[in-house]
Amino acid sequence: MPSATFLHLPPEKRARFLRAARAEFARVPYADASINRMIRAAHIPRGSFYMYFANKEELFFYILEVYHGQLADAAAQILQETGGDLFAAFAQLYDRLSTPKKQEDLAEMRAILQRNAGIQQGQLLHCIQLEEIVRRLLPLVDRSKLLLRSPEELEDMFHILINVSGPALAAALLAALTLPATAAEESQDVRLAKVTALVKEALVKEGSTTPPRHFTEDTILKSMETAGVEDMPEDVERKGIGTPATRASILEKLVSTGLVERKKAKKITNLLPTQAGSSLVTVLPEVLQSPLLTADWEQRLGEVERGELSPEDFMAEIAAMVDELVKTYQPVPGAAVLFPSDKESVGPCPRCGGAVIESKKGFFCENRECRFVLWKNSKFFTAKKKTLTKAAAAALLKKGRVKLTGCFSEKTGETYDATAVLEDDGTKTNYKLVFDNG
């Protein structure tokens, strides 16, 4: 992300700089793009650039991010035009991108993509603000056109659709460049066939490259030593993650907490993230994932050591950061899927369909926002000297009713059998007693 300074620039100055940057990236491949030329073209003082962006890479991905935003705008517009038909909208977006048009924005986007066609698709996908796009488009989808078993399913489907169609949409954009101008008059079928061929070609190329090697104990320790070094200021004394003394124990901690596992393959022991590890990285705020953060803390600890910073101030800074993160961090939507509960589901929640889980005081819906609960000590049961057992809760969730035997009557002091019927108005649950014989 660009700095707050950049985002607070007068819109005209910001636009002027981005225009110059886009033009430079469209003119030459990323490696040859010159920050100096951008600055000169935008008439911005040399020193200002690094107040806006950490480096060229950040600027490049920011520009791609803005493009993704524009594509999301287009998708939103098409979704509205198709009356919320998700699949028709994606097909139309694809068609629109693959049609040669003289829109200046699209032409520049194409040129930048083409100049940098060597960049791994995975890297291009990496900078898509997927959650942001999903959040924007989700409300525009007509759910009745889809066969959904639960509300969450739409979100999952969306993620898959964007991941799968992302490379195809990029290929459509590029194809519009490489196809002859007469393509505009060709029928949609012919154009689609040509683009499909290009996509296949791109996928074959992608598949023929070797994936990066997994980390071993040795290589990961070396990487920790140099992690993030390019982004760190010159004067940082301790770079990388941890110190030589703590790096090995950081790894052990990751293994013992189940975030990383050692797996042997062909006599080499690799360190692989577990499902929980990958999920954690997905939901963790970016600032906590950055090696710059640990480097910054190491720097601060050095200051404490030399008496330049009081330990209290150091801790106060960390507390303030945690406080800020907890208050402002937006949970990743759909994250519940990433962390499947290992607790057994007692039954489906009648309000949201989520899993209902037993805990000490009752049976709670796993989906916290839902707030559905069956209390174990509800007056309905305690008055009858009964407790709500797991089996009874399961029956209530499955059939909406449960047969109770040996209920105590306060009036007569005797016991009786009856059926409890669950009544839920969406905010409160109640029970109704029904007698079998009248």
Ligand SMILES: [Zn+2]
């Ligand atoms: Zn629920």
